[in-house]
Amino acid sequence: MFDLTPSEKVNLKTIADTDTKNLSRRAMIILMTEAGQKPENIAAEVDLTVRVVKRWQREFAKQRMAIFPAYQETQILDESGSQVAEVADRTVEAEVAQAIPVSVKKGTPQEQLTEPVVETQSVASGEVLTSIGELIETKRKKAKDVTKKAKKKKAKKEKIISLSSQVKMGLEPTDSMAEAGRKVLAFHFEYMLNHEPGTRLGEDIEELHDMRVATRRMRAAFQVFGDSYTKKSALPLLKGLKKTGRALGPVRDLDVFIEKLHHYQATIAESEQAKLKPLLDMLQTQRDKARQTMMDHLDSRDYRRFKKLFGKFVITAGMGAKPVKLGDNPEPDQLRHVGPMLIYDTYAEVRAYETVLDGAPISTLHQLRITCKRLRYTLECLEEVLGPEAGRVIAETKIMQDHLGDLNDAEVAAGIINKFLKGFAAQQEQLPLEEQQSPEQIEAYLRAKQNERHELLVSFSAAWDRFNRREFRKMLAQSVSVL
Template sequence: DAGAGDHIFYEIEAELLAEGTESDLEKIQHCLQHEWGLVPQLQTKFERALMFINASPASPAPSLNHLHPSSRSEKPRRKRSLITDQPYRNSGTEQKLAASEIKTSARPWRGSETIAETLRPRALSKKPGITNKDTMAEAARKTLYFHFKRMVSHEAGTRRGEDIEELHDMRVATRRMRAAIRVCGAYLDMKQIKPFVKQIRRAGRILGTVRDLDVFKQKAQAYLNTVPPDRQDELDPLFAVFNGQYQNARKRMLDFLDSQRYIRFKKEFEKFLKNRGAAALPAFTSRDEPVPQRIPHVLPIVLLQRLAAVRAYEDCIHARDISLERLHRLRIAFKGLRYTLEFFKEVLPQDAEQLIEELKRLQDHLGDIQDGVVTSDILRNFLTWGTWGKVQSASETIQCKPVIAPGVAAYLSVRQAELQHRVETFVSEWERLEQTGFFKRVAALVHDL
């Protein structure tokens, strides 16, 4: 048990591996200094141990400042220094503190983040590596692992919040994983993968809340850039409410990324995805009959089903029976088709790449419509109640008052006009796809499989 006058401290030591370079070591040192605020040590642990051993009994033991030649005049830090005088009780066995367990006092650095995640990620593979010899389950595993690594690689940037595209890319990775499970779900053992699906969905929802707010602010600012200088403050009442909503959303996101549940999910899911055959169904039925699982055998069916789900809307569109809700559902169907082409483009003919680009154009059009619907609802609720989103209870209704904000009303008018234009021009976009033979070209992809 440590004496009252003893200092027990924690220390991190970074060792350069044989294949490492001096540049790698410099990156780690830069991270530890600037992200964690730690202090480099000029003496080895052995040299510092000798300093204590050689100290005479009558002389005081070397202070922590003597162990910090570069910061002797500073007060020792308790949570953000390499060596900290924060005491702990040793139970008799050696205790070690991993880098992932060190807590810091300020965000964006969080205790659950590893050093590797704070550095710029190494080059990731550009393709999942799917081949015609793979089963659908193996293709799903490769696709999931491909996007899982991308999700993790953008986590540090998402935490910092300096570039909104980092969060966007992290969220996209979660959506691609969910889509891969939907596309290949009939060929997966869902009992094995269900626990991970829940965490992927939760991550996507929490990240999506912040991402939607980022997009809202970005588009609102783009609108302000088009108005005269004397009107630049006309959305300030809206931004005042927005800022509180955004701070809360960011806090929930960081709390989630710091949670043991999320940390455990990353560890367990990566371990699961590294195993070839993960979540694969039996290759034979109970009657010993082979089950169709190989990509060339079943992808044509999967792809044509996704195509059929889109073409089911043809009659509605030609009859101009296209409500906003129906357009939203059509957008989801287009996503299913696009994701299927993207996941398997390594084994599909070259035309698949061009078809994906055409799908993106129409999907973006439908996305602008849905964004206009959501934004208009937010602006109307703000003007009616002065809140972000709908009032949830009668007591809230009594407390809320309408907001007099002509600038916000003007912005609402602009967004509704944009929405109406997008709806009116959608039919021509659909007809363009038909005229270019888009649907026939998608169906033709399966012939070469």
């Protein structure tokens, strides 16, 4: 804990929301440390090593905000006093209050609901979520240049970002599987809704990423808890999740492809960068079409009905739950009784691949990636009731998953570029020689993807050996043993 000042908190939140990746990560490290997160969890969240996280923790303890080279402290108070700050605080509080689901505002009748709204705390306990997240303001103008009226207008546009590491789902070991699942689903459903406006706006590709991840985690939650619900109640929800995921997925995949291509483009000579434009134009055209399909889905009546149904499901205790046999011969239904089996069943599915990995084709490794992701999501669903080792287990599972994900991305990219080059060559043959464009840099990018694929295949064995070591199994067992 750093005991951050109010000024430091505001400025760290602003830096965390910038487009400068290194500085943004650095700010997130400090904010998550202040929130009591372990270095292992922080490393997994910001996609850095634990060593780097600890280094920036030490540097901040010594230098405070000086670790941000371009940092200029934003003054919160205007020269005449604190009135602007107070207005800003009230405006942000009102904005947060609007973002908090109606059903969790104390004293609000259920009959007033017009859109699905959710509790992210225990439904049974009636605890109220008091904050959507810590990161609630971005890029403020200097207070001395902002009038009270302008401050209110700006607040309407400010972004509210949930920091899931600081908000709890409210799981208890004695929860029934149905109600534990409801809490998990409520948490990620709210997260999805929170990132829908940014996804629609389309200015920050990470908004779409976060919304898509939320849909995936809800589907994973149904894999963990789905047997506790009737098919009649669960199938419509799963159908809506799959439709939404299929609408979001192609746009996100193209975002990643385009972003990686831009990064590569920046590494070559400026005079050569334009030679990648035909490939970029093709990808952008595909993305525009995929985005229109996505927007059609988000604007559809089916999607609105899905949100309404899902919202009702996650705030209604007992809804859709299968009856549980109690009495002298009860069936296991509490989280502490069923959770260990769910974790080890999924882990067994991952371990089963060790019998076929020698010389395995990329298609097999792709299936292993999906299974690793399922293990990670299962652990994340239950992390609140697991031991402290769970954070590191999740982080190491993510490392394995990311290695396989990068391999799959390189394989898919190589296939797309190959197909593009064939069409590009045929297209160029129809043009006069002086108008034809060189495929040189596109071919070079194809070779780069092929080299990346080769390197990831060669290094996979070492990555697997690290993941599949005895220490990992020990940490997993320790994290489960508390149940």
